[in-house]
Amino acid sequence: MEFLKELGFNDLVLHRIINSNDDSVIYNFIMDCDNVRDVINYFREIGIEVIDELLVRRLEVFSIDISKLKKQFDKYNVGVLVSLINEDISAINFL
C-alpha cells in the first residue's frame, strides 16, 4: 500500500487499515489503486477531513467507481453531506 504514503498517509494509518480489514478487502483495494487515488482526491476536493478514518473503517467505499460515487454525492447537498460525514463517518451510508 505504498501508494497511500505518496498520497500523504503515514505508517500508522497503513497499520490500522491492515488490522481493521479482511485480507480480501485489502487485496482488491490495492488492485484498484487507480480508482482509490481518484476517490481520495475527490474526497479532499469536496472537503472531507476524515479520510484516514474512512480508510481504516470503510475501506470498501474507495472501491466504488469514481464516476458512480460522484453521481451519488450529487444527489445530495454535497456541503451538508460532507459536514455530516466529518462529524460521523456513518453518514457515508447516505450514499
Add this chain to the structure above:
Amino acid sequence: MLEQQNTLINLLKEQVDKNQEFLYGHDDQLDSSVQENEDLVNHLVSDIKSIDSIDFQKIEKLIRSFTFDDDETIDTMINEMSLIKEIITMNVEENTTVELESDELEAFDLFLNKVNEVINIQKEERASLQKRRDIVLNVTNKYVDLITMLTDPNNTSIIKDSSTLHLLFTKRKVEEKVKQRILVDLMKYNHEIFERQLKNIGIDEFNSSEVLMKNDVLQLFEKYGYQFSLLDMAVQNDILKYGRLSRMEIIFQALSENNFSKIDEVSKGKILFALLVNSSKEIIDNNTKLALEKGLQPDDLLQISNSLIKQSIYMKKEVEMFFSYVGSDSEHDLGFSYGDDNLLSFIKGAADDFSKNIALLESKGLMISVVFDKCKQLLVLSHELLRNNLSLFEKYGFSLMEKNAVVRPALTALMALNFADIADQFIEIHPLGIYYLRDNLSNLRSNVNPLDILFYNIYQASRVQVDADGKLVAAGPFVEVSDYHIVKLQLKGEITRFSKKYKYLPYCGITDLNKMEVTNTICPVFDNQVEYDSIMKNVVSFEIDDSIFEHDYIKAINSYSDQNEPLAYNFSGIRISKLKVLRVFDTLLKNRIAPSIDSFMFAVTYHTIINQEDYDRLAMIIRGCLQGGMA
C-alpha cells in the same frame, strides 16, 4: 527444525514462565488483602459485636500499618480497640450490658476510617499493578503466539513480529552473537515457509526447470492482444521470474473463451500478473459460469479479481522485509507489507470463498447481483468470517432488509472483523446503544476494537455531569436525525471523531493513553486471566451450545433479564449483554475451564467498560445469585 529454533522457543518459554509468575503472584496477595480488609469493615459496620470473633492480632497488625504522626497514637488506638473488644466479649460471654463510652465509639469510628484509607491505598496499588499487568499480559500472548507458530510443523505463516522478538532479546539479555544466529535462522525458516507456499500452488518450478525468455513472453502476450512492454517494469520482472509459458497461455485462452475484455496493461497490470501466476482454466471456467448464472458479467469479476485466484501466497516482499530487521535496533515492526505500487507482495486467493459465499448468501434469500451492486467485497470475503457473521446477525436479531429492500449498511456489517464484541459493547454502553446500532449497522464493520476511544466517549457522555453552576446535566451521546422522514439515532459529532468543528480536540480530553483514567474505569483482574485471554483470542467459532442455557450459573442470573431489552441483563442499572455472557462462558467451559465465580465474572465483564464502584456492586450481585442459586 532449524538449530536456533529451539533456542528461540526456550527463550520464549522462559519469558512466558517469568511473566506468568508476575501475573499470578502479586495479584493474589493484594486481592486477598483488600478482600480481607473489606470483609472486616463490612462485618464491623453491620454489627460491632462481630469484633468478638475477630482475632485481635489481625486488628493490631492492621493498626500498625496505619499512618499516624507518632507511634504513641498507634499504641493508644491498639489499647482502645483492645478495650472495646474486651467489653464486647464480656457482654457476649457473660450476658452483661456494658455500653461503650462516646470516646470509645469515636476511637472505633477512627479505626474504621483508617481501615478504609488502607483499602483505598491498596486499591490504587492494585490499579497500578493492573496497568502493568495488562502490558505484560499482552506481550505474553504475543510470545505464546510465536511459540505456537514455531512448534507447529504445518505452520504456513511467516514470522513477522519483529518488535516482539526485539523485546524478548532485550528482556532475556540475549548476546548479540546469539541474537544474530537466531535471526539468520528465522530468515531461513521464513524462506522455507515461502517455498512451501509456492510449492502448494504448484509454481515452484520457476526455481529450477524453466527460465523464461523475454521474447517468448512478448510473443505470447501479442498473440492474445497484449503488450508486455506496457506493464510496469516490476510486474514485467515478476512475470519473467514466476510465470510459466504453458500456464500463462492457458489463462489467456480461458479469459478469452469466457468473454473477458482485455485487461488494461497499465492500470490493471497487477491483476493480470496475479491471474497469470495463480489462476487456472478450471477456476476461470467455473466461477465465470457461476457468475453468469447469478446475473453478473465476466468483467464484473475483475473488480473482485481474487474470485478467479486459487490460493493465497506471499510473494518475496515479506521475506525481504523481515531480512531488513537483522542488525536493526529499530523497535518498529518492519515485518509485513501488503504491497506497493511497483511490486505485488501478497496474492489473496478467494476462488473457493466466492462460490461458497454465493451459495450461503442465496440460502439467506439474497440476490447475488444486488449484493454485488451494493457490497461486492462480500462475495470474496473469507467464507468462515461471512458464515460466522451471518449467524451472529440472526442471533442479535438484526435485519438485512429495510422497506423490503436489502440495505448497504447491513451488507457492510457482514464484513465485520469483530462482530460480536462490537454488538455487545453497543448493548452495554448505553440503553439506546442497541437502537443506534440497528439504525447504523455499518458500525459493526467500522469498529474493530470494543475498547476503542469511541466507547469511552459514549460512556463518559452517558454519565451525569455537573455544569459550571453546579447544576446536574445529563450530557447524552445521541441525537435524532431525520432521513427521508424516518427518524434515526446518530452520535453527536464531538463524540465520534476529532473534527475541525470541535477544534480537533478529543472529547472530554479522552485519548487512547488516558481513557481509563479520565473515565475512572477499571479493567477487572481474574485468577486465570492468562488462560481466559488466550482462549478468547484463539476462538474461531461463535457457536453457542444449547446446554449452556441450562447451566446453573446462567439460570441463577435469569431473573436479571432486562424487562425492555431481551438482549441484555440489567443488574441494578448495569447492562450486560446476554449473548456475550453465554458466548464467553460457553467458550471457557468448552476449553476445559471449570465453572467458578472467577470464570463467570470474566464472562460477565468481558470488555465491559465499568468503574470500580459498579464492578464491586455487580460482583456482589453475581456472588449473591450464584450462592443463592447453588444453595
